[in-house]
Amino acid sequence: MNKQNEKIMFAEDDFELLHGDSISQMDENYSSQSYWRDVWHRFIRNKGAVIGFLCIVLIILLAIFAPHWNEYTYDSQIITNQNLAPRVQGLEKFGIFDGSESMSTSTGEVEVNKYISQDGAETGLEDTYYWFGSDVLGRDIFTRTWIGTRISLYIALAAVLIDMLFGLSYGLISGYFGGAVDNVMQRFAEVLNGIPSLVIVTLLIIVLKPGLLTITFSLMITGWIGMNRIARAQMLKLKEQEFVLASRTLGAPNFMIIFKEILPNIFGQIITNTMFSIPNAIFTEAFLAFIGLGVPAPMASLGSLISEAFKSFTTHPYMIIPPIIVLAVLMLSFNLLADGLRDAFDPKMKEM
Amino acid sequence: MKKYLLKRIAISIVTLLAILIILFLMLEFMPGSPFNDEKLTADQIALLNAKYGLDKPVMIRFFNYVKNMLTGDFGVSYTISKNTPISQLLQSRLPISVRIGGQAVLLGTVIGLILGIIAALKHNTIWDTLTTIISVLGVSLPSYVFALALSYSLGFKLQWFPLLYDMANPLRSSVLPTISLCMFTIATVARFTRTEMLEVLGSDYMLLAESKGISGFQLIVKHALRNALIPIITVLAPLIVGLMTGSLVIEKIFSIPGIGSLLVTAIQANDYNVILALSFIYSAMYIGIMLVVDILYGVIDPRIRLAKGDKHE
Numbered sequence: 001m002n003k004q005n006e007k008i009m010f011a012e013d014d015f016e017l018l019h020g021d022s023i024s025q026m027d028e029n030y031s032s033q034s035y036w037r038d039v040w041h042r043f044i045r046n047k048g049a050v051i052g053f054l055c056i057v058l059i060i061l062l063a064i065f066a067p068h069w070n071e072y073t074y075d076s077q078i079i080t081n082q083n084l085a086p087r088v089q090g091l092e093k094f095g096i097f098d099g100s101e102s103m104s105t106s107t108g109e110v111e112v113n114k115y116i117s118q119d120g121a122e123t124g125l126e127d128t129y130y131w132f133g134s135d136v137l138g139r140d141i142f143t144r145t146w147i148g149t150r151i152s153l154y155i156a157l158a159a160v161l162i163d164m165l166f167g168l169s170y171g172l173i174s175g176y177f178g179g180a181v182d183n184v185m186q187r188f189a190e191v192l193n194g195i196p197s198l199v200i201v202t203l204l205i206i207v208l209k210p211g212l213l214t215i216t217f218s219l220m221i222t223g224w225i226g227m228n229r230i231a232r233a234q235m236l237k238l239k240e241q242e243f244v245l246a247s248r249t250l251g252a253p254n255f256m257i258i259f260k261e262i263l264p265n266i267f268g269q270i271i272t273n274t275m276f277s278i279p280n281a282i283f284t285e286a287f288l289a290f291i292g293l294g295v296p297a298p299m300a301s302l303g304s305l306i307s308e309a310f311k312s313f314t315t316h317p318y319m320i321i322p323p324i325i326v327l328a329v330l331m332l333s334f335n336l337l338a339d340g341l342r343d344a345f346d347p348k349m350k351e352m
Numbered sequence: 353m354k355k356y357l358l359k360r361i362a363i364s365i366v367t368l369l370a371i372l373i374i375l376f377l378m379l380e381f382m383p384g385s386p387f388n389d390e391k392l393t394a395d396q397i398a399l400l401n402a403k404y405g406l407d408k409p410v411m412i413r414f415f416n417y418v419k420n421m422l423t424g425d426f427g428v429s430y431t432i433s434k435n436t437p438i439s440q441l442l443q444s445r446l447p448i449s450v451r452i453g454g455q456a457v458l459l460g461t462v463i464g465l466i467l468g469i470i471a472a473l474k475h476n477t478i479w480d481t482l483t484t485i486i487s488v489l490g491v492s493l494p495s496y497v498f499a500l501a502l503s504y505s506l507g508f509k510l511q512w513f514p515l516l517y518d519m520a521n522p523l524r525s526s527v528l529p530t531i532s533l534c535m536f537t538i539a540t541v542a543r544f545t546r547t548e549m550l551e552v553l554g555s556d557y558m559l560l561a562e563s564k565g566i567s568g569f570q571l572i573v574k575h576a577l578r579n580a581l582i583p584i585i586t587v588l589a590p591l592i593v594g595l596m597t598g599s600l601v602i603e604k605i606f607s608i609p610g611i612g613s614l615l616v617t618a619i620q621a622n623d624y625n626v627i628l629a630l631s632f633i634y635s636a637m638y639i640g641i642m643l644v645v646d647i648l649y650g651v652i653d654p655r656i657r658l659a660k661g662d663k664h665e
Contacts, residue, residue: 191363194364194367194635196593197597198593198597199371202619202627203374206627290604306496332488
């Protein structure tokens with residue numbers, strides 16, 4: 001008896017009360033959420049996508065407002081102020097962005113500051129600030145960079161519209177009607193897809209003049225084929241479902257079934273695919289601008305800025321850095337956002 | 353399989369024909385004629401037209417045109433190098449472009465495969481994250497960004513590699529162009545390999561193979577990689593498109609005397625004949641490669657037929 005009693009003797013601190021969330025095993029079944037709320041929660045949890053989204057918003061705001069922040073315009077040339085290195089108020093005191101750049105001459109590397117002359121002479125530029133520097137014609141790179149960003153954003157918008165207007169309707173109609181219609185429409189798309197877009201753009205440029213319109217045209221010709229495939233595949237999956245049959249039995253016209261019954265159900269895939277086509281379109285513009293087929297001067301796009309600055313990038317590397325960084329961040333953000341949206345809309349498609 | 357094959361070949365031929373028609377029409381409706389010399393009288397022009405077969409009906413001229421294009425007779429260059437046959441211009445340039453493109457595909461695929469396999473085997477470790485970062489960067493950044501960064505750092509600052517292409521030293525001077533071209537390939541291949549490998553590694557047959565005692569290298573290469581490789585073939589087509597457009601820019605940056613830089617010069621100099629000839633060559637190469645990739649895909653994986661292949665972008 002005694003032994004047993006000893007065994008069940010406990011000291012006071014043998015047990016302690018459990019607190020907080022460790023007690024209650026939360027049931028994983030929570031009240032059903034709407035599809036869009038689910039998507040929103042999955043999206044918010046993806047850090048890369050949120051950062052990408054914020055970067056895009058920031059770039060859009062900068063593209064709208066930044067060109068008005070200083071007294072320069074994108075095409076005002078001040079020949080006396082050419083090739084000035086970046087100089088920013090305030091930061092110059094810390095030895096960065098003070099307008100000096102290292103030049104390699106025959107006698108070695110020299111630190112040059114064109115704003116303030118070393119021997120005390122007046123340069124007239126003591127109160128001049130070019131935040132990103134000025135180019136070979138004395139134009140403000142800061143203003144030009146954000147004006148150029150507008151072109152890229154316009155291209156992004158154009159890509160979205162083309163995807164939505166052409167690709168989506170084409171694919172939906174082709175998939176819905178099937179049979180001969182589908183066959184003809186898809187074979188046409190396949191033939192068009194077989195022509196490299198490089199060739200299409202080149203030929204268009206012979207006929208039209210290089211410029212924004214030509215680039216938009218070439219996007220119109222080739223940009224929608226990917227979306228067409230996605231929309232068609234989704235349509236084929238959905239059109240045999242009961243709710244479509246029900247709608248048809250009730251006498252809904254084809255147009256209504258396609259755009260009111262089926263379209264809302266495939267919206268996730270559509271948005272994701274649109275997002276993926278944006279970086280492609282921006283890339284196409286930047287590529288064309290780089291080989292000299294972009295917007296005509298003095299208008300600037302990120303690609304043409306890079307192309308111009310490339311000519312002097314060994315002597316004045318600061319000229320090429322802003323447009324490259326903006327372009328890179330823009331492309332990266334759209335890619336991250338698209339990845340995030342894909343995972344949010346369809347967790348099954350997530351790359352484990 | 354036979355039906356699929358025939359269908360693919362038929363579509364390729366129709367596409368090629370469509371391109372030829374477009375190119376021919378562009379040639380027809382281009383302003384100006386080859387004989388717009390004021391000294392020529394109407395009779396002389398008629399004689400010249402007869403000599404070159406320009407008085408024949410459109411259909412006959414079209415067939416002649418197709419025959420010329422297919423036999424490699426692209427006419428002469430107008431502005432770039434006057435009256436030089438284009439085929440002669442291409443003779444020295446095409447091999448250079450193909451070589452650098454080939455190097456980029458080869459290097460990119462090998463590195464991409466290795467990265468993808470490492471990322472899948474060391475899933476959720478630092479290697480995995482690193483590969484993901486590399487692939488996002490590679491897909492997001494245009495190849496000329498890499499080219500500029502490389503030529504500034506390795507070429508200009510460190511002087512390890514020449515800044516411009518050098519015909520006398522083709523291997524060393526093609527290092528930087530190849531690397532900048534293959535970044536996109538590395539990124540895409542690594543990404544796909546990683547996804548596919550993860551899927552294969554989690555499958556039942558891998559568990560079986562492992563429990564049978566097959567281990568290490570053999571398990572990865574023979575059982576996992578082989579199955580993971582099949583879908584990777586699908587990304588080859590978009591990769592080749594990327595290489596084609598990329599080569600234009602890269603050849604311009606490193607001044608490589610290939611067909612990409614020739615096209616850029618021709619566009620800037622309005623040399624119609626060269627543009628049309630190069631458009632045809634690019635299209636023919638593209639269509640040929642797409643056809644080979646599609647057939648290869650069907651041969652390697654008999655489960656895949658046209659219906660399924662449609663879904664892949």
